[in-house]
Amino acid sequence: MAASSQTLPPKPDFSKYLPLYRTILAANWEEALIFFNQDAATIRSPLNNYLETALHIAAKAGNALFMEKLVALLLDHELSPRDDYGSTPLHIAARLGNIEVAHILVRRNSNLLYLHNNYGLFPIHYAVRNHRKSKDAILYFLGVTRDDEYGQPNPYAGPTGVSLLVALIEYKFYDLALQLVVSYPDLGRHNSLTGDMSALDAIVLSDCSIINKHTLNFWQSFIFYCVSKAESTTSPPIFHLISLLQWLARKNRDIVNKMALHHQVVKLLKCLCDQLKTLDETQVISLTTRHALFEATSLDIWPFILNIAEAYPMSVYFVNNMGQNILHVAVMNRSENVFNLVCGTSVLMAYLPDNRDFYKNNTLHFAAKLAPLHKLNLVSGAALQMQRELQWFKEVKKITPSKYLSSRNEDEKTPSMVFTEEHKELKEAGEKWMKDTATSCTIAAALIVTVVFAAAITVPGGNSGENGLPIFTNHNAFTIFGISNAASLFTSATSLLVFLCILTSRYAEEDFLYALPKRLIIGLFTLILSIIFMMIAFSATVYLVFGQNRRGVLIIVALFACLPVTSFVLLQFPLFVALVSSTYGRGIFDQRGIPQLLY
Template structure:
């Protein structure tokens, strides 16, 4: 061990004398650093900066295993845990940096370093979870060497301290490791973390919304989810990873990873909720009340279902505004939670009976404007207004009739609330529809003009003898005549429909069906008129210039597809959205939702 007889170069707040030591450590020049330690032996033990970091801290921060090995050899075992201004030891820093090599050197000399906590009460294993490398290997190393029976040393896995590890694992999306930890220490499901007062259930809901809605998956995503679930539940771990690796080769890796994370998070959720059955009502309320409402706001119905299965009365919790989960679901437009409640007879009957603190019924809350992030899921102010009306209509179905005209503390009925809250959206929807109708009216009028003129001046002209069209005996002329007439009829229909839209009254209820239906008819007939017009034009070009040459016909047909393709690309998505929103199955009462345990 080095001698400590010589004094430090400067024993004052000015740490500039340690700059040569810093430079040598950053340059990995051990010989220069050793000469400094020989000249000033206390420098190896005392703080080198205003943050009270010692040479061990600097070596751990730099991730220099060689320097750490040399420094450790010059110190006693009890000298390996100096603390900086935040209470961090060199092992804390090695864990935070994700440097397993440096951590091994320190732990090998003094394993008690694993049980020293910082000013916040965090052990090195806490920092290993959130290491800068973001690797599971770092946590697994510390998990393997950190014991729970090192009495009289503190237990990092005990109570709120242990829950913090679980919360951090969930934050890193290491759901499989979080499940492994809570399975080993089941009591962790019944505490909250020391730093943020968050339980493991809270973390699943608030930190990452990896619990997705299976009902929103398409065919391929559902198929992947099925095989991922089946592989993990019926095979060993190596085979499970082999199957997921194979799926990653066949489809996008991000989709497979999302399905794997979802399946792991659902397993963790089920396990945590099962532990609620082992504790008393007071503890359950403390752990789940906020989680229930957070899950409702975020529309994660699986969380509500699993908590309700463990503690059925949780479904009747109310918040500080005396709002239950149905109130919160409607106000936040959480359709999955709404469907779950409506699919349960007891809840569909009981929950709408309650008012909040200002006498708002659930229908009053349906009359409020949806949160911006929910409104923006639908494109266009008119479709947003339609979705809001659909919500109001669906909620009205489950609301007792005496609430339909019931006034809250401000003397407003649900209909009055809806009108006031949606005044600006209604105006924006009216402007959007009028702008759309004006644009389409111009297009339809141009097509009517063109095809009407083409019907009078037929290709090739008329015969001077009998007045009949010259090309009347050609098949292409028949195609021209039929398509030109169809284009005229459809464009005229489109023009009249859009003119009717411009003269509509734009009442609130018109946005639900009348106006969207007219836009659908107008766009569809406009689309048909463009197609028929292109067919008529192609037939005309072929008759006049083709002279039975197939090359002309093919060339004209290819170019005729350009305006049709442009319309499909630019306007067809709007038509699909309108049809889906107006005639589709909608977001309410979707099939496949399991009922709550009532």
């Protein structure tokens, strides 16, 4: 009872060191020296609850002159005090990327480079993660941290080295990571200090710079494709084309950086996967390769799948904790590149579509599920999103064995039932989007019909009192007016009827695949034509009435007539192109250009 009543010793009171703490942060050496002279212990004692000493705080302040004077007052073995996390002042200097402060400490005591903190991390690990993202700081620590220092641990070996490699990958220093892997090949055969991360995992999880077509706009994709092809060709006749493409790439700094990272990470990936060839299945699984494989599949990083499969072919038959293979995951996450890769490989197509997960879901069940939101948002408009989902369902249905087309999962639902249930809200949103678009365009088409019809019966200049014929009948401009006005009437009337047809459609699921998009394409195309013809007719009328023998009037009118046409085209043309591309384009299920797995 007496023992339980004993009180814990009081915590140290660090408030008296607060003025010194502020002085060190301000790098005021004169005032700091007064404190040190009054109490010599303060230069070595912890100054706060985190057990940081004057050296730790000076490393945070980052003033090289202050640190130089402070280090001069201490012995070599006194330069390695530990804070609450076991970090030395050199850890802090490395984390801040301060080379000058780090050099002062290393010059006095190089053993600081080989002291790890409570997490097993050396200063070089913090240099890679430095707050400045300074590559110079990393290069400095790589240059001074040796792997053969007598009596010192090797920061580049085993899990410690993997942690360093993972950090380089996470911060996208792929060139340095590649140099590290080449120098220390065993790093590809271990996990990091925490045991849950390998270099392959880091590549997948580092917002991977293996370029995906969805991360680039049209021109970036074109430049990247052309430059990549040109660089792989040594034929002299295309030398000028190579120079032109490289010039275009240099003008687009973003694609240049992405291309550089892309080539570096592909080389790194190939190097790491080559090391898997020397491991057995147990060792491969212990490297969390299974996790990296499925993460890469969900992110649609097909080069990763290709390299892993070439290094260890059995990996493509792995299943996750729900019994799903890479085809299931690719379909569920709408990873079209991985899907095309699997479909282009006869060996995989003979086995993977036959598998079901632990809940009796087959491949078509996964196609029936609603796509992840970030995949849906790659297509604008709920109707086009619904179309893309139907395209996926139709494409997966082609490769699904017939015995599974109507099979039920654990919830007693067929793939079609799952599709209808999962896409109910998207279908309603697509119907609303279609009707709203058609309504807006119907109003425009109706207005054009009204205007051009009225213009047809009230021709410019009026009619002759003698024979009732239009006064300007013999003018070429009148002929242009008549033809363009009639064309505008016919196209706008067609557009109006098509949009009315859209409004009265039944909006069944399958209508979103071809019927509704086709009608919208026709309606938009004829509406654009009607506006163009209407502007031509109007311009011809103005010229007939006001611009006889005055070409300046025609030029001014033509310029102003281009405004509504240009505005409408700029606003609606992207939608028109998206509709045509999605409905009649080559599509996303294209196995050309995707290398097959090698066995």
